[in-house]
Amino acid sequence: MNLALLFDEDFVGPDRVILRGRRLAHLQSVIKVAAGDSVPVGRADGNMGTGEVLRLTDTETELRVTLDHTPPAPLPLTLILAMPRPKMFRRILQTCATLGVKDIWLINSYKVEKSFWQTPWLSEAQVRENLTLGLEQAKDTRMPRVQIRKLFKPFVEDELPALLEGRQALVAHPGTSTPCPVHLNQPTALCVGPEGGFTTYEVGRLEEAGCQGIHLGPRILRVETAVTVLVSRLFDACR
Amino acid sequence: MNLALLFDEDFVGPDRVILRGRRLAHLQSVIKVAAGDSVPVGRADGNMGTGEVLRLTDTETELRVTLDHTPPAPLPLTLILAMPRPKMFRRILQTCATLGVKDIWLINSYKVEKSFWQTPWLSEAQVRENLTLGLEQAKDTRMPRVQIRKLFKPFVEDELPALLEGRQALVAHPGTSTPCPVHLNQPTALCVGPEGGFTTYEVGRLEEAGCQGIHLGPRILRVETAVTVLVSRLFDACR
Numbered sequence A, B: 001m002n003l004a005l006l007f008d009e010d011f012v013g014p015d016r017v018i019l020r021g022r023r024l025a026h027l028q029s030v031i032k033v034a035a036g037d038s039v040p041v042g043r044a045d046g047n048m049g050t051g052e053v054l055r056l057t058d059t060e061t062e063l064r065v066t067l068d069h070t071p072p073a074p075l076p077l078t079l080i081l082a083m084p085r086p087k088m089f090r091r092i093l094q095t096c097a098t099l100g101v102k103d104i105w106l107i108n109s110y111k112v113e114k115s116f117w118q119t120p121w122l123s124e125a126q127v128r129e130n131l132t133l134g135l136e137q138a139k140d141t142r143m144p145r146v147q148i149r150k151l152f153k154p155f156v157e158d159e160l161p162a163l164l165e166g167r168q169a170l171v172a173h174p175g176t177s178t179p180c181p182v183h184l185n186q187p188t189a190l191c192v193g194p195e196g197g198f199t200t201y202e203v204g205r206l207e208e209a210g211c212q213g214i215h216l217g218p219r220i221l222r223v224e225t226a227v228t229v230l231v232s233r234l235f236d237a238c239r
Helices: A021-029 A086-099 A114-118 A124-138 A152-164 A200-208 A223-234 B021-029 B086-099 B114-118 B124-138 B152-164 B200-208 B223-234
Strands: A004-006 A011-013 A016-019 A038-043 A048-056 A061-069 A077-082 A103-107 A145-149 A168-172 A188-192 A212-214 B004-006 B011-013 B016-019 B038-043 B048-056 B061-069 B077-082 B103-107 B145-149 B168-172 B188-192 B212-214
Touching (some): A004 A016, A004 A021, A004 A124, A021 A048, A077 A152, A077 A223, A086 A124, A086 B223, A103 A152, A152 A200, A168 A200, A188 A223, A223 B223, B004 B016, B004 B021, B077 B152, B077 B223, B086 B124, B086 B223, B145 B152, B152 B200, B168 B200
Parallel strands (some): A004 A038, A103 A145, A168 A188, A168 A212, B004 B038, B077 B103, B103 B145, B168 B212
Antiparallel strands (some): A011 A016, A016 A061, A038 A048, A048 A061, B016 B061, B038 B048
16 A cells, blocks of 8 residues: 545545544554654545544544645556456456556456356455555556446447547457557557457457457466556556 | 476376376366367477377376477566565566566565565475466466575675676666666566665665666556566567
8 A cells, every 4th residue: 555545435524534444454554654644645536645644543543634746647548358257356456456547348258257247356345445455556546447248249239339439449369460569658448358368259249340459479478467568568658 | 277387207208298286187177188189288498389188087197299399488587576575476476487587586675574585485396386387377388597595785796797797787666767668678687676665775786786777657566567567668579
C-alpha cells in the first residue's frame, strides 16, 4: 500500500476521514504511523495528496487530508480478457489496476471452464477490493470499470463493434504472423484469450469484427505475464 | 506445462525417457494422453521436439523422443535482483524463466528482511523446480543460472565490475530522471531493488560501479511486474 485509497464513506467532513480495518492495520503494523505523521492518500476517482494523522486508536484513525495533485494518466486501453482461472483472476485484476488499465471486459471463450464464473472473486465487493489493492500499489486513484459478459457470441456481435470504433483493435494470438506493435500509444482495444488461447473459430470472429492478430514470439506466457508484456510494448505510459 | 522438460536422469536410452511424478500427473490429468499420442518435450539445456507415448501406467510413462529443433533465444540479460519476499520469490523465478532470463543474481539490500534468506524456496532443488515450471510454461529448455550473494558490499565491490563489463548497466530506481530505454537489445545488466527500493547509499554504490539509474514512470510496481515491464521494454526478443 503506497497510498491509502479513500472512498466517500470514509469522509466525515470535507477534509476529514476515518479509516478502520485493512488500511488502519497497514498504517499501524507496516508503516507504523503515529499521531502527527503524514501518509500518502488519494480519493477514489479524485486527487491524491497527504493525510495527517490527527488521532490513532486500536480501532480507527482520523486523518486531515489535503488532496492537491492529479493521479497518473490512465492507459487508453480497452482490455477484453477471457475470464481467467480464479486463482489467477485476483492477481490479474490487481496487476491491471497497477498498470493503469481502466476499462476491462471479462468475456467467455471455449476454454474458459464454466466453474470460473462461479468464483466469489467476481462479486462487486471483491472486484473493487482487488482493484483498490492494485491502485494503492501503483499510487493511482482512478477506479477501473469491469464488465462481465458470459456469452461470447452476443458480445462479439452486438457490443464489440462499438468498442472497437476509433481504436486500434488487436487480438493476441500465438501463431499469427504479425508481432505486437510497440509504442502504439493510441486508443487501443486488446483481446487476450484464456490459458490455451482462443479457438480458431473465436479468433476468426474477432478478426471479422476488425481485430488484427498479433503475437509475442515463441514463448508461451501466462495470462498475467502476457497482459503486462503487451501493455509495456503498446504504451510508453511510463515515460 | 506446454512442454515436458527432460533431465539426464529421465533418460533410459538415447531416445527413451521414463517420467513419473508431476510430469506424469500433468500428462495424465490435464493433457489426458494415451499410448501412441505425441507430446511436446525438451531436454534441459538441449533441443526441443516431441515424445511419443510408448506405454503409460499409473506410476510411469515411457516416451520415444525426437529432439530436432532449438529452443528460443535467451535474453542477453544479467538480472541482479534484491532477494524478494518468499511468497513472491517462487513466482518471480518462474516468470524470469518464462521470459528467457538466464543469468540471475540474488543480492542483499537494506530492505531485504533477514528472514527472506531462510526460505526453503532457496534450496537448489526448489530453485530448479520453479525454473523448470517457468521453462515448461514458455516452451524453453535452457536452465537459468541463479547465484546467491548475501552481502551487498563485497558483491558490489568485488564482483559487480566484472559483471558490468561489455554490458549496458542499469539500476531501476523510482525518482531518477531517465526513463527506461526501449529496444536496447544489447547485453545488459539490470539491478532491481526490493519492495521499497534500494537505499540512497545503495543506489550511489551501484551508480559508482557504472549503473545508470532509470525509472518506469509514476506508478509503483510490484517487483514481479517491474521485472516483466523492464524486460518487455529493453528487449524485442518476442519479435
